[in-house]
Amino acid sequence: MGKSILTVDDSASIRQMVSFTLKGAGYDITEAVDGKQGLDKAQTGRFDLILTDQNMPNMDGLTLIKSLRALPAYRSVPILVLTTEAGDAMKAQGKAAGATGWLVKPFDPQKLIEVVRKVIG
Numbered sequence: 001m002g003k004s005i006l007t008v009d010d011s012a013s014i015r016q017m018v019s020f021t022l023k024g025a026g027y028d029i030t031e032a033v034d035g036k037q038g039l040d041k042a043q044t045g046r047f048d049l050i051l052t053d054q055n056m057p058n059m060d061g062l063t064l065i066k067s068l069r070a071l072p073a074y075r076s077v078p079i080l081v082l083t084t085e086a087g088d089a090m091k092a093q094g095k096a097a098g099a100t101g102w103l104v105k106p107f108d109p110q111k112l113i114e115v116v117r118k119v120i121g
Helices: 012-024 035-044 061-069 088-097 109-120
Strands: 004-008 028-032 049-052 079-083 101-104
Touching (some): 004 012, 004 035, 012 109, 028 035, 035 049, 035 061, 049 109, 061 088, 101 109
Parallel strands (some): 004 049
């Protein structure tokens, strides 16, 4: 069984692209449409990596990361932020919230695979 990844993004096209890219690299993918659904799925499943957008309805990425880090099961699970936000202040907030890494959209599929492999093998 491959490593499982939860991808959280309110954009269907981004979710499709991320899923397609990572499934092709041999990972199992679960999708969520916003931070709230992502948190629910994270609590009912077991994931090796969480990939989240920042700007989403219901619960944004930083709130999701803080909520996940508060759960014992996700204290050390890598969380990558995939977002259009490229500002240093936002990246610093992400790091403070507990993000493992930051990728800026539009993303390069090969780069995404490389980063994912680096953090979860």
